[in-house]
Amino acid sequence: MTNDVILRVEDLQTHFFTRTGVVKAVDGISFELGRGETLGIVGESGSGKSMTAWSILGMVPHPGRIVGGTIDYLGENLLEKSRGEMREIRGSGICMVMQDPLTSLNPVFTVGDQLVETLKLEYEEPKRSLRRRAAELLANVRIPAPEDRLTNFPHQMSGGMRQRVVGAISIARAPNLLIADEPTTSLDATIQLQYLRLLKDIQEQTGAAIIFITHDFGIVARMCDRVAVMYAGRIVEQSDVEDMFDHPAHPYTEALLQSVPDLDTDVDTLPSIEGQPPSLDALPAGCSFAPRCPHAWERCQEYPDEFTVAPRHTSRCWRSE
Amino acid sequence: MWQFIGIRVLQGIFTLLVISLLVFLATRLTGDPALVLLPPEASSKADYERVRKQLGLDKSLPEQYIIFLRGAVKGDFGLSIRDRRPTRDLLLERLPATLQLALAGMALAVVIGVPLGILSAVKRDSIFDKGGKLFAVLGMAAPQFWVAIMLILLFGAILKLLPTYGREGPENFILPSFVLAWSIMAGIMRLGRSSMLEVLDSDYVRFARIKGLKDGMVVWKHALRNALIPILTFSGISLAGLLNGAIVVEQVFAWPGLGRLMLDGVLQRNFPVVQAAVMASAFFYILTALIVDILYVYADPRIRH
Secondary structure (H helix, E strand, O other): OHHHEEEEEEEEEEEEEEOOEEEEEEEEEEEEEEOOOEEEEEOOOOOOHHHHHHHHHOOOOOOEEEEEEEEEEOOEEHHHOOHHHHHHHHHHOEEEEOOOHHHOOOOOOOHHHHHHHHHHOOOOOOHHHHHHHHHHHHHHOOOOOHHHHOOOOHHHOOHHHHHHHHHHHHOOOOOOEEEEEOOOOOOOHHHHHHHHHHHHHHHHHHOOEEEEEEOOHHHHHHHOOEEEEEEOOEEEEEEEHHHHHHOOOOHHHHHHHHOOOOOOOOOOOOOOOOOOOOOOOOOOOOOOOHHHOOOOOHHHHOOOOOEEEEOOEEEOOHHHO | OHHHHHHHHHHHHHHHHHHHHHHHHHHHHOOOHHHHHOOHHHOOHHHHHHHHHHHOOOOOHHHHHHHHHHHHHOOOOOEOOOOOOEHHHHHHHHHHHHHHHHHHHHHHHHHHHHHHHHHHHHOOOOHHHHHHHHHHHHHHHOOHHHHHHHHHHHHHHHOOOOOOOOOOOOHHHHHHHHHHHHHHHHHHHHHHHHHHHHHHOOHHHHHHHHOOOOHHHHHHHHHHHHHHHHHHHHHHHHHHHHHOOOHHHHHHOOOOOHHHHHHHHHHOOOHHHHHHHHHHHHHHHHHHHHHHHHHHHHHOHHHHO
8 A cells, every 4th residue: 555655745834934924834734645646635825735736846935945744755755855856856756737837838939849858858869759759748638730839839829729738748757746736727617627638638648646736626526536625724624525525524624615606506695704714924823714613612722633534534623523 | 020121121211211300400400510610700791601502501401401311322421511521431430430349348248247137136135146236236327427437547547457548459448348338237137137037937937947957957048038038128229329329438438439420520510420420320220229129039939920
């Protein structure tokens, strides 16, 4: 079983040291990811989802720093790696597709150039065979006439096409783990669907594990095996997907699930979660969700431990004690 | 592409026409050159009329303008009213000095300004960045005549290292080209730094790092190529300005260039020389702008298509 775990994050803490104080963007999260598995990380903006991704890639922006925990990738702690070693892992082992795939391509270089420079890191081959590989990759992500497309600049392609190119680049070095950060927020509905299908496709072709970072439970339901709900820098609930939908244990998850529109029932107003997520540099002493929680009681003055509510299902809420 | 160049050329010709009219009128408005030429004691009405006739000033303004234009098309701007030499010869004598100085200044500004700007962005907030900022602010704030005089004082009078006037050898270029270059260098550094910072924060640079490219590759290939686009525009405009002759610098360093020719022409109401110098400047300005536009198309493929 342990051989099948490609990523194990334990008690990861990524803090930002700003002039006004320490912002605990990621505050002690733990999760595991098996080979070929798909994990959804769900939460509102500012809950630490993206910072979790940048932490795994070793690209936490200034003034942030990973201050604690471990990130085991194939049994090695990434936090002990040098800059150079991390660079070797990026792209070949772990890759990420960012929020807006359309701005991820450099406007002044051709698509072929951007693919070939990536392939060059993986294969020591003459330019011609690298270009052949590049064309194959484009064909894999269903781009018609891939040979001709190599000479295109990004702006000569449609949005959907560019996404595919970004997809092709991200799998060029056959990574074991692909992170997709808010893969659909910037896209319109038809392209969203195409894109999700593309990512699923990529996963089937490469057998890569995927982490989906999203605030959309709809995507989680469609794409993921497991799901972790993040709130204020912590994972408040974690389980297999069906289990989470059928038996949410944390009040925050319940609220999130209620705010997903349901097409079968006719409602005038969608339920929303009262209040604002807390500011990360001024967290309440106890459970960070307590101020917005309809079930809050005295016990919530203290931060809840992680309770196992079912096999492979944990929740950080005193109700589950 | 050719259509684009064609349109630009036509626009350039139109601009030249407008400038020709402006400079023609301006030289006619600034006083009567016949009065400057004639010795005050021996100025009979007849002498005055004779001189005016000789200079072609007796004709009506539209006629004079047509004569000026007709000559200008052929590159003939008439005779200098001082020494009766063809203005074209004066121009050709002075042009190389200005071209050399302008190109030397520009090369210096680019060769030093671009790498310093990039490094300031990459090593943001380091001692290096702060030092570069000070150097740039000084370059932009200090007036050229003052910088020139201070450098002459330091390198010419005190250290006696460099010549401070004339244009005999390569060492003569050092001081004037640096004075010309400093403010442009400063502009390039600041612009380079800010556009580089912006580009370094872009998604495509982040993605280049995510795919595992080396930092050097990311900075010098992916980021630089994009950051250079605004620098190119700025450098082009600056170069065009330098080609107009740096009046102050040429004056201080006794540099026999276009700027001094123009200044002397204005002071002497030598209107053929002023007209010729202004038209030449305008021509080089427009030509440089055109070349920059074409380079721009090559630098940024988004414009090409």
